[in-house]
Amino acid sequence: MAALPKRIIKETERLSKEPVPGISAVPHDDNLRYFDVTIDGPAQSPYEGTLLPPFGGVFKLELFLPDDYPMTPPKVRFLTKIYHPNIDRLGRICLDVLKSNWSPALQIRTILLSIQALLGAPNPDDPLANDVAQQWKEDQNQAIATAKEWTEKFAKA
Amino acid sequence: MDSDDDFNSSQASGDDFLDDQDSDLGLEDDSDFDMDQDDVGFESQDKDMGPRKQAYEVDFKVFDPQQIQGSQDRQIDEVSSILGQPPEATAILLRHLRWNKERLIDRYMDNQEEILESAGLGETAANNPPKISKVAGFVCDICCEDDPSLDTFAMKCGHRFCVECYRQYLYTKIKEEGEAARIRCPGDGCNRIVDSKSLDLLVAEELRDRYHELLTRTYVDDKDNLRWCPAPNCVYAVECGVKNKDLMQIVPTVHCECSHDFCFGCSLNDHQPAPCALVKMWLKKCEDDSETANWISANTKECPKCNSTIEKNGGCNHMTCRKCRHEFCWMCMGVWSEHGTSWYNCNRFEEKSGSEARDAQAKSRMSLERYLHYYNRYANHEQSAKLDKDIYLKTEKKMQQLQNTTGMSWIEVQYLDTASQALQQCRQTLKWTYAFAYYLARNNLTEIFEDNQKDLEMAVENLSEMFEKPVDQLQGLKVDMMDKTSYCTKRRVILLNDTAENLKLGNWEFNVKFS
Numbered sequence: 001m002a003a004l005p006k007r008i009i010k011e012t013e014r015l016s017k018e019p020v021p022g023i024s025a026v027p028h029d030d031n032l033r034y035f036d037v038t039i040d041g042p043a044q045s046p047y048e049g050t051l052l053p054p055f056g057g058v059f060k061l062e063l064f065l066p067d068d069y070p071m072t073p074p075k076v077r078f079l080t081k082i083y084h085p086n087i088d089r090l091g092r093i094c095l096d097v098l099k100s101n102w103s104p105a106l107q108i109r110t111i112l113l114s115i116q117a118l119l120g121a122p123n124p125d126d127p128l129a130n131d132v133a134q135q136w137k138e139d140q141n142q143a144i145a146t147a148k149e150w151t152e153k154f155a156k157a
Numbered sequence: 158m159d160s161d162d163d164f165n166s167s168q169a170s171g172d173d174f175l176d177d178q179d180s181d182l183g184l185e186d187d188s189d190f191d192m193d194q195d196d197v198g199f200e201s202q203d204k205d206m207g208p209r210k211q212a213y214e215v216d217f218k219v220f221d222p223q224q225i226q227g228s229q230d231r232q233i234d235e236v237s238s239i240l241g242q243p244p245e246a247t248a249i250l251l252r253h254l255r256w257n258k259e260r261l262i263d264r265y266m267d268n269q270e271e272i273l274e275s276a277g278l279g280e281t282a283a284n285n286p287p288k289i290s291k292v293a294g295f296v297c298d299i300c301c302e303d304d305p306s307l308d309t310f311a312m313k314c315g316h317r318f319c320v321e322c323y324r325q326y327l328y329t330k331i332k333e334e335g336e337a338a339r340i341r342c343p344g345d346g347c348n349r350i351v352d353s354k355s356l357d358l359l360v361a362e363e364l365r366d367r368y369h370e371l372l373t374r375t376y377v378d379d380k381d382n383l384r385w386c387p388a389p390n391c392v393y394a395v396e397c398g399v400k401n402k403d404l405m406q407i408v409p410t411v412h413c414e415c416s417h418d419f420c421f422g423c424s425l426n427d428h429q430p431a432p433c434a435l436v437k438m439w440l441k442k443c444e445d446d447s448e449t450a451n452w453i454s455a456n457t458k459e460c461p462k463c464n465s466t467i468e469k470n471g472g473c474n475h476m477t478c479r480k481c482r483h484e485f486c487w488m489c490m491g492v493w494s495e496h497g498t499s500w501y502n503c504n505r506f507e508e509k510s511g512s513e514a515r516d517a518q519a520k521s522r523m524s525l526e527r528y529l530h531y532y533n534r535y536a537n538h539e540q541s542a543k544l545d546k547d548i549y550l551k552t553e554k555k556m557q558q559l560q561n562t563t564g565m566s567w568i569e570v571q572y573l574d575t576a577s578q579a580l581q582q583c584r585q586t587l588k589w590t591y592a593f594a595y596y597l598a599r600n601n602l603t604e605i606f607e608d609n610q611k612d613l614e615m616a617v618e619n620l621s622e623m624f625e626k627p628v629d630q631l632q633g634l635k636v637d638m639m640d641k642t643s644y645c646t647k648r649r650v651i652l653l654n655d656t657a658e659n660l661k662l663g664n665w666e667f668n669v670k671f672s
């Protein structure tokens with residue numbers, strides 16, 4: 001395997017030395033471009049954990065840095081099932097900074113923060129999961145209830 | 158005065174003649190009437206007027222790369238003289254505003270400085286041409302290098318990166334993403350466009366060529382009335398005036414110089430008579446239901462009489478079992494003799510009675526059955542078109558051998574080629590008539606449509622059958638085949654004109670809403 005670029009080494013160092021609250025990203029020992037990620041659901045969102053059991057609200061993701069990173073964005077996917085209009089059944093995320101608005105000056109930490117913000121502000125007008133987005137538009141209260149239910153059921157710490 | 162009299166008298170007698178014609182023959186087209194052709198038949202009259210445009214046809218023009226470059230240059234020159242800017246700067250301004258000439262002139266007159274600035278051509282840009290420099294204490298945000306000898310670059314926005322990263326960024330954008338006219342600054346959230354002067358400074362010559370090639374492409378991409386021919390490796394573009402909002406009233410099929418027929422509205426292969434939105438919905442449905450539908454498009458079926466397996470090898474639907482000689486229809490598996498002359502029950506899905514539909518389960522099965530009915534026929538014509546072509550290619554080969562032995566000339570076997578092409582075109586149309594019919598509400602108009610569809614289908618199967626005749630018989634069937642070919646083409650024109658006219662008038666009633 002080619003030597004790891006300085007950029008990736010620096011980013012990884014900083015992620016462990018100055019971690020972002022509510023977010024962790026740890027590279028695999030055998031593949032330093034592959035990260036195990038967890039994101040805590042933001043407070044006051046349907047993805048927030050509870051103070052008492054079952055707690056919940058911790059979402060697992062995987063993140064991979066392709067060879068031409070940072071010219072192309074990292075590949076990120078939810079591993080925990082989540083009910084969200086911009087995240088589909090396979091955990092793929094519809095987020096502009098992961099696509100057309102990616103800039104090589106962005107970093108793993110900024111991307112993960114954007115994903116956390118997306119949990120706090122679902123956008124059913126730019127959906128990836130069409131059925132969820134529809135539900136979100138038609139009956140928002142019901143959709144939020146379902147999102148909470150899924151959070152309790154699947155997003156356990 | 159004399160000439161006036163002449164004119165008047167000829168006009169008068171012409172009107173008389175017309176009146177006669179109107180009542181006797183129902184001649185509708187009075188505008189092309191010509192006194193000198195009193196006793197000329199309709200056919201030669203049509204010839205004199207040249208090929209008439211059919212209701213389903215649209216006006217279009219094909220451009221080669223030189224013509225595209227030429228019209229681009231002309232526009233640049235024209236705007237350049239209006240704005241008093243050099244052509245190079247005008248080109249940047251035009252691309253910046255997606256070749257919207259009027260908007261550019263408006264905005265330029267409104268606030269010259271602002272538009273120049275936003276296109277990267279501002280006063281400051283002119284006085285400070287882009288340059289590469291070394292900056293003390295600089296750390297590149299992309300590669301994290303901080304060597305003081307690092308060459309760096311920034312546009313006016315001040316987002317500074319090392320030249321190596323900038324280059325790699327531009328390489329990715331141009332080579333891999335095919336962007337040119339609107340590459341943004343690599344800085345996060347920065348909307349500044351990388352202007353061509355900065356680009357020329359940063360990238361290698363080889364990439365510069367590609368960049369200018371892509372810039373030319375944006376001319377066609379940005380113009381609503383121009384579209385690249387989607388055929389692989391084709392370099393032509395087509396101009397057509399049909400707008401997006403018209404696409405429920407017209408199906409704009411255009412024909413490229415490379416012989417590819419495609420839809421100007423959506424770039425897909427010719428899909429007459431179905432409008433783009435219907436095509437999109439149908440293709441989506443087929444994709445979603447492909448698992449259920451796959452089994453039907455399979456290539457083998459069992460003989461309904463002796464159950465031996467039969468493989469379809471020609472495009473014709475008239476099947477004869479090799480084992481028991483039973484003749485049947487591939488589409489409905491019904492006895493062929495009941496079809497032969499009246500190809501019935503085969504294009505039309507008979508809606509079942511209401512009693513069955515009351516049951517919810519039966520209803521959903523009905524809707525699947527209904528879909529499968531149309532999908533089956535749609536897929537069948539697609540498949541048959543391929544088989545027709547295969548068999549034609551084989552026939553052509555055999556004909557060439559025959560040519561050598563009988564001394565028939567090349568021109569004499571051209572009718573086979575013509576027949577094969579007509580067959581392909583008609584199958585393509587038939588295929589889409591089934592998608593069209595699937596979405597049609599049941600009414601009189603639909604009945605007429607299905608009759609036209611049935612007639613075309615019958616004509617096509619009759620012609621397709623000819624190709625399955627032994628090659629040594631084909632020579633004697635030349636006239637018959639030419640007749641059948643022109644009949645097919647005629648039926649296609651009738652069907653397409655009928656659908657196009659009613660589409661234009663908004664007469665079709667669909668059972669869904671197309672967004």
Ligand SMILES: [Zn+2]
Nearest residue numbers: 297300319322
């Ligand atoms: Zn750099």
Ligand SMILES: [Zn+2]
Nearest residue numbers: 314316342347
């Ligand atoms: Zn910038």
Ligand SMILES: [Zn+2]
Nearest residue numbers: 386391413415
């Ligand atoms: Zn072409």
Ligand SMILES: [Zn+2]
Nearest residue numbers: 420422423433
């Ligand atoms: Zn189309």
Ligand SMILES: [Zn+2]
Nearest residue numbers: 460463478481
């Ligand atoms: Zn049989």
Ligand SMILES: [Zn+2]
Nearest residue numbers: 486488489503
């Ligand atoms: Zn049949």
